[in-house]
Amino acid sequence: MNQPTNYSLKQTIVAVAFILTAALTYSCQSNPATETLPILGEREAVERQVNGKTIVDTVYHQIPDFSFVDQDSQLVTQETVAGKVYVTDFFFTTCPSICPKMKSQMLRVYEAYKDNPNVVLLSHTIDPKHDTVAVLKEYAERLNVETDKWHFVTGDRDSIYDMAMQYFVGAQEDKGVEGGFSHSGHFMLIDQNRHIRGKYEGTEQADVDRLIEDMKVLLKEQQHEKK
Template identity: 75%
Template sequence: MIRINKATLRKYTLLLATAFSIGFLTACNSSDSTDKTLPILGHREAVERVVDGKTVVDTVYHQIPDFAFINQDSQRVTQETVAGKIYVTDFFFTTCPSICPKMKSQMLRVYEKFKDNPNVVILSHSIDPQHDTVAVLRDYADRLNVQSDKWHFLTGDKDSIYDMALQYFTGVQEDAQAEGGFAHSGDFMLVDQNRHIRGHYHGTEQEDVDRLMKDMEVLLKEKQNGQK
């Protein structure tokens, strides 16, 4: 059996992240505006179970696993924080000199549009937890003038954060050759109330973030109707 360590897997994921996202975006863009549902992204498998003596096949979709991080208010943020809600997530670091400022200006648009909706949360994971302490993230959130219960800036164990990025099919890694010392995708990921990924979006592009916000409306309607 060939074993691949996590560092190699992260590098491989980072290389594939752009192509993987483009593939998803192409699939999503191919749907016309009359579609009422969004695809569930990621791997899936058929699982058999017996009901009333009959074999039934269920489709099990990729689901974001349980997690635990700390936000800018030193509060523990887990899967319970987003239970029953839809959320948008990304990966960044506060000293990022390249794409992160663009990402945050676009995420602010998402925040402003949905800040009064109790069914929407934003999770932003720092990929430089050594520098991005709770105090640093608190200052960062204050400068953006956002509410902590709506937009959580998360820090924690670096390996746990990097492993979580893999669960969202996005790439992050330390890279001395990259600006700021880290390489990462600029994607935003949309996740439903069942922790299924329902969309990948280019977080630096206004047009794609517009599409994200439209998809969030679709997902909120789906949630209201009790689908998925």
């Protein structure tokens, strides 16, 4: 990266804000009895006038529009995930540490929901210079997954790193670590409105078990909204 220090500082600030907000959100909103998931991240109170009365709406952090290319050279944008529940992560194909564990766990999510048309998986490479479309294609073929269900995407490096911050995930070049990149192993659960609904440690089976169960809750919520 051209400015690894700035990215690191920005990501640290965002991560701290996310942790504090998430902790407060879980303590205030998580309610197993009603089977709902909290909306994580920053929020803003916005006032509007309706029939002469002041109404306060809560505006939640939303993943912004994006544009990447997947292993089939297909454009992947916010339209690809429109109206769907999706799980996202950040990795690179030559990762010597946590990525193999992450992908073995993401495969469990894939197997659990591969037949559900309302679920998509989205994995971003943080090493776009090496991880070309052809490399990602070979990687996906080794995992033996359907490409319309699990998109491995690449694109402009800075756009990918900026997107990682939108998901509150750490990712940066780091010549001081093996592999040359450092990143978190988190899986992020996103709803049909592009709100963050869960954060899970992608190297831990128990936490991925929780993700798989939380996805059931979110899909039920989605069905309820469509009625």
